[in-house]
Amino acid sequence: MFTGLIQAVGRLESREVRGGDQRLRFAFGSLPAHDIELGESIAVSGCCLTVVAYDARGFDADVSNESLALTTLGSLPPGAAVNLERSLLPTTRLGGHLVSGHVDGLGTVDKVWDDGRSQRWRFGAPRAVLRYVAAKGSIAVDGVSLTVNAVDEAGFEVNLVPHTVAHTAFGETAVGAAVNLEVDTIARYVERLLATREESA
Structure with a gap:
């Protein structure tokens, strides 16, 4: 993890x-x-x-x-x-969210623009991934834990603070590039639990 x-x-x-x-x-x-x-x-x-x-x-x-x-x-x-x-140790501070390193799908960098001192990034993503994405929820993009600011049927947006841009590969990532996406593990388990409940009803 x-x-x-x-x-x-x-x-x-x-x-x-x-x-x-x-x-x-x-x-x-x-x-x-x-x-x-x-x-x-x-x-x-x-x-x-x-x-x-x-x-x-x-x-x-x-x-x-x-x-x-x-x-x-x-x-x-x-x-x-x-x-x-x-990988994290039992003593590691969990400053992001739990990430398994198992990629759920590929997205694309659709747009990047300045938002104050930060940058706003829009990623296109497949519907199979977007069903697990929620505003103010977490998502890992190329392994980086990010908070979702907005989501729609075609993609989602996040804000990257200057530190994130400077200390990750996002500083060299261009519009149009492919990225690895991993949804929040909790969202997957919630869906599975709900599906099991419906099957047993």
């Missing part, structure tokens, strides 16, 4: 085809990694990946065809900026 509070901006260094899927290598950037371990999870732009090799500069992760096809990981070019977050 993750909090959606990004710890560093890393870079995709390389991709290697291995037995039909791919091994990706990411530079740590400023990610605190002195105590990293094989097998631990790191969220890469919202995608939970397992560390299969590492050194002082970065780490490798094997990525399945499913993840390559359903997230932005399949189309990232070498050098692309990625948001990095190590």
Whole structure:
């Protein structure tokens, strides 16, 4: 599990085809990694990946065809900026919201404009994702925990404060770019509970 509070901006260094899927290598950037371990999870732009090799500069992760096809990981070019977050500990402050690192769908950056010192971002999203999005609720965009300001049938809007733009890959994200979306886990469970109640009625 993750909090959606990004710890560093890393870079995709390389991709290697291995037995039909791919091994990706990411530079740590400023990610605190002195105590990293094989097998631990790191969220890469919202995608939970397992560390299969590492050194002082970065780490490798094997990525399945499913993840390559359903997230932005399949189309990232070498050098692309990625948001990095190590998995939370029992002592971690939960400043964002609970994020699993399991992407629900892809969205697009539709529009960005200034809103005071902040920036207002509009994302297009599929209806299958938008059904779980509510104003003032939480959503993870490329792994970043954000509060939804407005939502309609085609997308949703958020505000990014200067700190978020400066300390995540949003600073290099352009209009038209694809982004990974993960809805609030609680919304999924509420829907499932309601469906179960209707089935038993």
